[in-house]
Amino acid sequence: MHPIPFIPLNAPFNTEQRAWINGYLAGLFADATRLETTPPTPPPSQSLLVIYGSQTGTGEQLAKKVAKEATKRGFVPKLMEANNCSSTHLAQERYLILVTSTWGDGEAPDNAANFWTRLSDPSTPRLDHLSYSVLALGDKNYSDFCGAGKKFDERFKNLGAVPMFACVECDTDYEAMAKAWMENLWVALESAPKQLGTEPVPSLENTSPTPSPLDAQYSRKNPFSARLVTNHRLNGARSAKDTRHLEISLEGSGLSYEVGDALG
Secondary structure (H helix, E strand, C coil): CCCCCCCCCCCCCCHHHHHHHHHHHHHHHHHHHHHHHHCCCCCCCCEEEEEEEEEHHHHHHHHHHHHHHHCCCEEEEEEEEEHHHHHHHHHCCCEEEEEEEEEEEECCCHHHHHHHHHHHCCCCCCCCCCCHHHHHHHCCCCCCCCCHHHHHHHHHHHHHHHCCCCCCEEEECCHHHHHHHHHHHHHHHHHHCCCCCCHHHHHHCCCCCCCCCCCCCCCCCCCCCEEEEEEEEEECCCCCCCEEEEECCCCCCCCCCCCCCCCC
């Protein structure tokens, strides 16, 4: 019990002033007491299961990055090797993130091989309650590019799980695609639970005029076919040099540039 504050009798106020101030303090005290006894209830944190299959460490590093960012965004991540993920984990969680590389001839890495064996067993329970996203790491020099990630993605679908968006397949220069995948991941999770599973699954093949962040990740191996709109020679007609002013349209690419950027 807190004592109600009041103006002492020897304070330099008359009877009416003292009564008014005491009433004002009593009102403030009542509001403060009510706020103390009824603190706002924080929203419950959403659990996020983050598992990885990694042979050389890249998949593990990316999964840890996801878990760290998830914590900053108010989620409660559960990070583990895929082999440590049991059917109980899958039954208890609503959202699953899998980052996996491919080993050998399209196989899962060592720390995800047992998980794949359990997941591919015909007796595996349905996962209709689960929404998931897969980031697949691979190397296009091998025939079964991102084979493990694609197998996991397909198996999740067959078990009834709902993809937040299409499986993202990364080559050895994975940084840009992985970053775009993660940005799309937070958009999907932060719009949950109402929208997950209600929209068509987007893919990297987007023919709409406004590309998604994933579509905008062009590179040396995935160049954007830009339109040349201006080709003006700057040298005089008798000059042996051929210096030109070129203007290229980036419309529809989602790309931007700043002064000093290089074009190849």
